[in-house]
Amino acid sequence: MRARWLLPLVLGLLGLLPLLSATAVEAQSSAGGPQAKVTNPHGPIAIPCQECHSYTSWKPIRSNPEFNHDQTGYPLRGMHAKVACTQCHTNLVFRKISTQCGDCHADIHRRQFGANCQSCHTVRGWQTSLKEIRDHQNRFPLIGAHALLQCDDCHKNAAAGQFVGLSTSCYSCHQKDFQTPVLNHVAAGFPTTCESCHTMDSWFNAKFDHLKYTGYALTGAHATLPCTACHINNVYAGTPASCYACHQSDFTGATSPNHVAAGFPTDCALCHTTSAWTPSTFNHTSVFPLTGAHATVPCAQCHINNNYTTLPTTCFGCHQSDWKGTTNPGHAAAGFPTTCDTCHNTSNWTTVNFNHAQYANYPLTGVHATLTCVQCHVNNNYANTSTACYSCHQADFNGATSPNHVASGFPTDCSICHTTSGWSPSSFNHNNTSFPLTGAHTTLNCVQCHTNNNYTTLPTACYGCHQTDWNGTTDPNHAAAGFPTTCDTCHTTTAWTGATFNHNNTPFPLTGAHVSVDCIKCHVNNVFAGTPTACYSCHQADFTGTTNPNHVAAGWPTTCTTCHTTTAWIPATLPSQYHTFFPLNHGNANGVCATCHTNSNDYSVFQCTGCHTAASTDPEHRGISGYVYNSVNCYACHKNGGG
Secondary structure, three states: OHHHHHHHHHHHHOOOHHHOOOOEEEEEOOOOOEEEEEEOOOOOOOOOHHHOOOOOOOOOOOOOOOOOHHHHOOOOOHHHHHOOHHHHOOOOOHHHOOOOHHHOOOOOOOOOOOOOHHHOOEOOEOOOOHHHHHHHHHOOOOOHHHHHOOHHHHOOOHHHOOOOOOOOOHHHHHHHHHOOOOOOHHHHOOOOOHHHOOOOOOOOOOOOOHHHHHOOOOOHHHHHOOHHHHOHHHOOOOOOOOHHHHHHHHHHHOEOOEHHHHOOOOOHHHOOOOOOOOOOOOOHHHOOOOOHHHHHOOHHHHOHHHOOOOOOOOHHHHHHHHHHHOEOOEHHHHOOOOOHHHOOOOOOOOOOOOOHHHHOOOOOOHHHHHOOHHHHOHHHOOOOOOOOHHHHHHHHHHHOEOOEHHHHOOOOOHHHOOEOOEOOOOOOOHHHOOOOOOHHHHHOOHHHHOHHHOOOOOOOOHHHHHHHHHHHOEOOEHHHHOOOOOHHHOOOOOOOOOOOOOHHHOOOOOOHHHHHOOHHHHOHHHOOOOOOOOHHHHHHHHHHHOEOOEOOOOOOOOOHHHOOOOOOOOOOOOOHHHOOOOOOOOOOOOOOHHHOOOOOOOOOOOOOOOOOOHHHHOHHHOOOOOOOOOHHHHHHHOOOOOO
């Protein structure tokens, strides 16, 4: 029996055991026959026996086995490193052992967290992981004071308590705190959402969003008051939000000014703020804006005898004595209106600014803006001062000599020529008259046209001033030619010479070569009136002298425009509508008269045989009765030039 287990032991000590089968070792006899089969109790394993066993006996195993557990895929760390092999390996077949925590450790949480123990525990100890507690699996993060609690502070009954489905609302754990008599939340009707006022850091020092939940913001001194200062006897519902409800005694006790006697409204916010009851400020803008010197005046200076209700808001109501006592100018004598703000402002009483354009309908411009009031408003006359220039400048009008306004009969409306910038120099806008000045007229002195100070009856026709120019002109002689005296027909105001006549305004517009012809070529001997407009009257010599064709011999009409244009006398073209007896584009003629009319002196003679030879026409007329080869007979049958 001893030989059966001794052999593997010896072989193992010699390092030869791995050479044997993992499941059995067959001993060989000296005769080579099979011996008894040795079975490994650990199942399939390939590590040397001597790592755990000694050569003296099979068990117990060595006190310090040389087996490396890291090679198994399950390293022994933390408290696992000190556990005896048999505490986990209860069966000699080592590979049958599980690596799940729950197979060795009883789940006292009753599967509330599943089988993943390492989500909270580690091999260093059974105590829970601080990181996992802090994260709390993100359902209810443990922050603030919650991070200092033990699990069973919330999960009662220690590890066997409820972990899954536990409420996350504050009230579920803090119901007793909610019902504290220090501030009876139940009696006050507070909501059970503790986070409305409390934080995770501390149950005390609660902060209540007064604006969000009540609509009344706590500002200034209100923010530092304890809740019971306003909510007396724990009455939180129905607390009035008006200042007067809490500050009635302050309102009735005020003496500077006396609020009750003055009839002040009980809306304290009109003058007071939550920062402090005093000092107070009143927004005077809503009833009478305080600007300038008014802003620094004490209230009692205007509100005499605590009169805050019936005080007038017009300047005259307070400044009547100032208005009556003013002598420069005397407001009462001048009949000035009692609307002081027309001239005065709130900065000071003496600095006056009167808007002359707005209140007297006469803007002060130019030199007028620098005058003192009394220069125009003599004897304090401010009510009916005339706005006409002549009323102040009559002496200037009468004394003017260049030109003499009176002798010339000038109108008394000085603004026609003068401005407020200065009496002189003056300028007259001639364009506002019936004779605008253009061209050379704009550079003339007034007296060149307005001789002897005549500004009223001067003619506006050119001939009225330029009669001598009209009479003295010889090229052409206007008088001899019977030209009209409407100079602007040919001349402009730019200069007298370089005149141009628009012939298009006559019954004979100039076109073509007529445009460049000198006037005297048509208007011989300065005869401009009655000049004929017919072409033949000027071109008779051209008509009679023409030989190709001879117009006279051919008996052509003297209406030159039938064939000729004003562009040039030749080439001429006879329109097809005048050659009705035969087409002009026949054969090779192409409108050339001499092709058919070989006798230029007699266009009644024509020739067909010049182009159409007998050799070409005879074969075409065989068998045709009466055929004769000559031009007259050709035309008799072929009047349209066709076949």
